[in-house]
Amino acid sequence: MSYSKPKFQEKYGNYINGAFVDPIDGEYFDNYSPVDNSLIAKFPRSKEADVKKAIEAANAAKEEWGDTSVTERSAILNKIADILEENLEHFAQIETSDNGKAIRETLNADLPLAVDHFRYFASVIRAEEGSASELNKNTLSLIIQEPLGVVAQIIPWNFPLLMMAWKVAPALAAGNCIVLKPAEQTPASATIFAEKVGHLLPKGVLNVIHGFGPEAGKPLASSPDVDKVAFTGETTTGQLIMQYASKNLHPVTMELGGKSPNVFFNSVMDHDDEFLDKCIEGAVLFALNQGEVCTCPSRLLIQEDIYEAFIEKVIARTEAIKMGDPFNPDTMMGAQASNDQHEKILSYINIGKEEGAEILTGGEAAKLDGDLGNGFYVKPTILKGHNKMRVFQEEIFGPVVSVCTFKDEAEAIEIANDTLYGLGAGVWTRDAHQLYQIPRAIKAGRVWVNCYHDYPAHAPFGGYKKSGFGRENHLMMLNHYRQSKNMLISYDKNKLGFF
Amino acid sequence: MTYKRVDITKQAAMLLKELKAEHGEVIFHQSGGCCDGSSPMLLPKEDFYLDDNDIYLGEVGQVSFYMSHDQFEYWKHTHLTVDVTPGRGASFSLEIPKGKRFIIRSRMLTKEEHEHFNSL
Numbered sequence: 001m002s003y004s005k006p007k008f009q010e011k012y013g014n015y016i017n018g019a020f021v022d023p024i025d026g027e028y029f030d031n032y033s034p035v036d037n038s039l040i041a042k043f044p045r046s047k048e049a050d051v052k053k054a055i056e057a058a059n060a061a062k063e064e065w066g067d068t069s070v071t072e073r074s075a076i077l078n079k080i081a082d083i084l085e086e087n088l089e090h091f092a093q094i095e096t097s098d099n100g101k102a103i104r105e106t107l108n109a110d111l112p113l114a115v116d117h118f119r120y121f122a123s124v125i126r127a128e129e130g131s132a133s134e135l136n137k138n139t140l141s142l143i144i145q146e147p148l149g150v151v152a153q154i155i156p157w158n159f160p161l162l163m164m165a166w167k168v169a170p171a172l173a174a175g176n177c178i179v180l181k182p183a184e185q186t187p188a189s190a191t192i193f194a195e196k197v198g199h200l201l202p203k204g205v206l207n208v209i210h211g212f213g214p215e216a217g218k219p220l221a222s223s224p225d226v227d228k229v230a231f232t233g234e235t236t237t238g239q240l241i242m243q244y245a246s247k248n249l250h251p252v253t254m255e256l257g258g259k260s261p262n263v264f265f266n267s268v269m270d271h272d273d274e275f276l277d278k279c280i281e282g283a284v285l286f287a288l289n290q291g292e293v294c295t296c297p298s299r300l301l302i303q304e305d306i307y308e309a310f311i312e313k314v315i316a317r318t319e320a321i322k323m324g325d326p327f328n329p330d331t332m333m334g335a336q337a338s339n340d341q342h343e344k345i346l347s348y349i350n351i352g353k354e355e356g357a358e359i360l361t362g363g364e365a366a367k368l369d370g371d372l373g374n375g376f377y378v379k380p381t382i383l384k385g386h387n388k389m390r391v392f393q394e395e396i397f398g399p400v401v402s403v404c405t406f407k408d409e410a411e412a413i414e415i416a417n418d419t420l421y422g423l424g425a426g427v428w429t430r431d432a433h434q435l436y437q438i439p440r441a442i443k444a445g446r447v448w449v450n451c452y453h454d455y456p457a458h459a460p461f462g463g464y465k466k467s468g469f470g471r472e473n474h475l476m477m478l479n480h481y482r483q484s485k486n487m488l489i490s491y492d493k494n495k496l497g498f499f
Numbered sequence: 500m501t502y503k504r505v506d507i508t509k510q511a512a513m514l515l516k517e518l519k520a521e522h523g524e525v526i527f528h529q530s531g532g533c534c535d536g537s538s539p540m541l542l543p544k545e546d547f548y549l550d551d552n553d554i555y556l557g558e559v560g561q562v563s564f565y566m567s568h569d570q571f572e573y574w575k576h577t578h579l580t581v582d583v584t585p586g587r588g589a590s591f592s593l594e595i596p597k598g599k600r601f602i603i604r605s606r607m608l609t610k611e612e613h614e615h616f617n618s619l
Contacts (some may be wrong), residue, residue, distance in 0.1 A: 032587075045596070156534040157589055181535075183589035213591040234536030235567070236528045236547075237590045243548050294533040296588020327508035340586025344538060351577065351605040389603070393573040394537045420531065420569055466532065467570075488545075 003327040005033065005097045006090060008188065011042035014050055014210060015194035018203030019055035024049045029212070031187055034100035034335040035326050037374035043187040046211035048219040054207040055225045058150040058177035066147045066175045070125045071311045073173060077122035082199045085115045087196060091189060095161055096326045098188040100335030101289050101377065102123070103327050113455055114165035117473075120457035121173035124475040138492035145482040147175030148227040150250075154241070155190075156232045157183035157337050158292040158397075162455075164190050166472045167230055168206070174481035176227075179207045181220055183337050213237065224248045225495045228481065231255070234293070235466060253296060253470025253480050255463060258423030259394045261416040262286075262297035262452060263406075263438065265429035266306045275450075276313075279428050283314045286401035287321055287333050287380040292341070294467075295424030297401070297452055299392055299413055300382075304405040309380075311403065315361050319381050323366050335375040336398060342376035343400030348391055349381060357385035357402065371389030387415045395421075409434065413441045422464030424451040445471070502615045504578060504608075507559035511583040511601060515541070515560040518593050525593065527559070528579065529574075529603070531568040537563070539581055539590040539601045575617055580604045 011019035011028055023044035031040045043049065062473060084091060091114075092106035101110075133141045160182060171178050182190040187210045191267040194208045209216060217237075221229050222244035231241050232255040245252045268279045286297050302310050326334030336342045342365070349363055362381030367373060380399040383391055392402045404410040416425060422444040429450070439447035445462045448454065455461065460474035470480050507515065519525060524544035530536045541562075553565045559581050566574065586600035594601055608616065 002580055073513070158534060185589055187585050212596045213589060213595055214530035214593050232529040233534045234532040234538075234590060235543075236540045237535075238532070240542070240547060240591055243546075255533075257531075257536055293532075337588050338588075339604060340538075340584050342590055343584045343586070343602055346539070347602065347604050354605070354607045355577075386574065389575055390577060394531060395533055396537065397533060420573075 001329070003089070003093050003329065004034070004039070005098070005327070006093045012044070012191045014046055014054065015191065015198060015206070016054045017207070018198060020083045020195070023047070024053075028224055029184065031098070034098050034376045035097060035339050036371040038371070040098060040188055043191070043210040046209045046216040048210055049368065050211070051219045051223070053215055054179045054209045055150065055220070055223055057207055058179050059203035059225060061202055062147070062149045062163050062177045065177055065205045066149070068175065074122040074126050077169060077173060079200050081115045081118035083124065083197050084111065084118065088112070088115070091161060091192065094189045094192055095326070098186045099157060099160060099324055099337050102327050102331045102334040104331070105242045105289060110162045112157055112409050113457070114162045117162075117165040117457050118169045120168040125173045125478070128475065128478070131431070136491060140471050140489045140491065142487040142489065144485045144487065145174070145479065146485050148481055148483060149176060150226045151176045151178055151228045151230060151331050151481060152222065152223065152226040153178060153180045153230045154217055155180065156184055157186040157288060158294070160186035161189040161193065163232055164193065170472070170477040171481045172201075172205070174478045176481050177205050179209060179220060179226065181209055181211070181217055184210065184212055185397065209215045221245070221310055222247070226250070228252065230470070230480075238468065239364065254468035255470065255472065256466060256468040257294040257461065258420045258421035258438040258444070258467045259299060259393060259395055260295050260297050260424035260426070260444065261299045261301050261419070261442070262426035263301040263412050263416055263428065264303065264306070265312060265412070265431060265434055266303040267430040268428050269306045269310060270430055275430070278450075280313045282426060284317045284321070285453045286317065287399045288453055290333055290336055290378070291399040292337060292397050293453070295446065295453070296394065296397070297424070297426050299387070300403040301406050301412055302403060303412070304407055307370035311360065315382060318361055318382060321380050323377060323379070324368065325372060333380060333399060335377050337376075339376055341397060342378060345396055345400060348396045348398070349383070349400060352383045352385065352389065352402070355385065355389045355391065357383040357389055357391055358389065360384055360403070362399070364479040374404070387418055393419060408444050409438065416442050420465060421467045423467035424448065500611070502612045504556045504616060505559055505564045505581065506579070507581040508583070511581045512560045514583050514594060514597070514599060515562060517561070522593055525562055527562055527564040528553070529564070529570065530590070531567070531570050535588045535590040538588065538590075539603055540590055541594055541601060542591065543593070576608055576613065577605045578608050578612065
């Protein structure tokens with residue numbers, strides 16, 4: 001099977017109230033593929049008036065949608081999953097085209113996970129129950145979950161379709177209407193998603209608007225007519241969105257990235273077996289998705305007595321990463337999502353060098369042949385240094401890992417927690433005590449133990465510290481999209497006796 | 500000798516001037532975290548709530564540059580230059596509709612700069 005950039009329309013509209021509509025002032029922006037910097041299509045450069053239309057449509061639809069039975073919502077979510085699955089290769093090619101990531105990742109990770117996400121939320125709402133408590137023999141407390149109404153969702157460009165699924169599936173399952181704003185770097189897959197599955201939902205339940213943050217994102221996040229804002233992105237915009245929400249007293253959930261430690265204890269090298277092989281791969285997972293993952297294991301912590309032997313294997317495995325045409329199924333790492341990301345990554349490698357970090361491999365842009373020469377590629381890079389360096393403290397969002405050593409468990413924990421963030425972490429060991437104690441001591445919402453970069457639905461995902469709050473990927477996300485209604489019922493015929 | 504923690508390139512200063520003319524008073528706030536993080540955000544001055552948790556690093560093109568206090572702890576040994584590159588960021592930064600993105604270039608503070616800023 002060969003893959004290539006799919007055919008796109010010349011331009012797309014916003015998806016509002018069940019139909020694609022032109023932006024009110026007729027302005028569009030060009031969306032380019034980072035694979036070769038070629039044009040994908042034009043997307044609406046929406047403004048406040050477009051955003052208002054989408055919010056109005058969602059508000060008009062919310063009562064009816066909120067009243068649908070869970071049976072009905074579950075069936076719709078399953079149908080959405082089926083359509084995504086039937087079009088899996090098409091969507092995978094859209095993602096590779098729009099984001100630049102290798103097709104083997106979109107085919108085997110992004111899409112199957114997105115499909116399963118809709119199925120997971122389709123099933124959990126059928127099994128869920130509210131609660132009834134008899135507070136005394138005449139008083140019953142019923143807790144019933146009700147949808148919030150209209151939720152605004154602002155999603156990132158690193159996994160355009162999967163991050164959409166993480167946000168859209170639980171919000172729909174909980175009975176909300178949605179105004180979704182995809183990132184302006186990757187507007188394609190959410191648009192084609194609306195095109196393919198929009199007919200399954202009543203008009204106005206799902207709305208997709210495109211545009212730039214200051215022009216379309218801001219009026220969406222600050223609107224008094226949405227009931228919640230869910231955001232994945234960086235900290236300054238996260239703060240802004242929380243400020244806007246504070247004016248409206250609206251709830252928010254935030255996923256703001258991290259600088260995740262990946263900790264390897266010396267026992268991993270006790271045997272030269274398949275587990276050691278898994279560990280080496282685990283250290284090299286910093287290159288998955290070109291490092292553009294909120295949980296990128298971008299700090300590699302290796303116990304000092306195995307450092308030399310271990311890093312030698314990690315370097316060899318990193319240098320075996322095959323770069324090339326992202327549409328070639330053999331390509332292991334594709335393009336960075338945009339020119340500015342590419343520039344940022346290179347500027348970080350540069351400050352790393354200035355700070356005294358040693359480049360163990362990579363450390364520069366990758367020049368590919370032909371049309372790919374216009375794309376944005378960076379060689380997978382390993383920097384050796386110490387945890388106070390900026391390359392250990394800031395999210396580079398590229399295929400760059402910063403490695404340091406630690407002496408013992410205490411130092412491993414100290415370095416792992418010496419960060420502003422707490423989204424992900426990895427712990428690798430053959431020691432049964434460390435398997436439990438070290439993950440418990442690391443301040444992060446997700447600690448992978450003897451694995452990394454696994455994102456199954458049913459395992460909650462979210463941050464500690466400046467990485468944000470809210471737990472996606474799990475039924476607990478439903479309650480981030482709902483209100484709890486308490487009905488306190490008296491079966492006592494007699495009055496209180498006060499008046 | 501006056502020392503500066505933060506500077507701006509000519510191209511970035513020209514873009515900044517243009518944006519100031521369009522949007523009035525603005526500030527830079529250095530972002531952290533995922534996606535478009537680790538980049539400076541240009542925001543309307545009235546929009547962004549600043550307090551003692553933010554450090555004022557100086558002015559570039561008559562625009563104040565801020566960063567979170569805790570983030571600054573890891574940055575204070577470096578000198579920053581605001582530059583600009585073609586690109587499509589996804590954040591609320593004001594230059595994004597122009598297809599341009601402010602970006603930070605960094606170098607280590609010189610010994611003299613380091614003594615000036617960090618020896619107190």
